[in-house]
Amino acid sequence: MSLDRxxxxxxxxxxxxxxxxTHWIHPAWMWLTMFxxxxxLQASITGFCPAAMLFRRLGVRPGTAFR
Incomplete structure (x- = not known):
C-alpha cells in the first residue's frame, strides 16, 4: 500500500x-468530521499532511502525492 492510499x-x-x-453518541463529534x-483541504493546497508524516515514519512506502 502506498502512502497516498x-x-x-x-x-x-x-x-x-x-x-x-455523531449519530449515536453526541452531535459535537461533528467537529471531528470538520477537522x-x-x-x-489544507493538505491538498500545501502538501503538508501530519498523517502522511506518521505513516512515513511507520514505514509505508511513498506515493506520488506526499513526498
Missing amino acids: AVMMFAGFMVLVSVAL VGLNL
Missing part, C-alpha cells in the same frame, strides 16, 4: 467513525 484510507475511516459517533475535512 494509506492517508486516504485513514481519512475515510476517521470520517465514518466521526459520523457514527478531517479541513486537514484534507
Whole structure:
C-alpha cells in the first residue's frame, strides 16, 4: 500500500467513525468530521499532511502525492 492510499484510507475511516459517533453518541463529534475535512483541504493546497508524516515514519512506502 502506498502512502497516498494509506492517508486516504485513514481519512475515510476517521470520517465514518466521526459520523457514527455523531449519530449515536453526541452531535459535537461533528467537529471531528470538520477537522478531517479541513486537514484534507489544507493538505491538498500545501502538501503538508501530519498523517502522511506518521505513516512515513511507520514505514509505508511513498506515493506520488506526499513526498
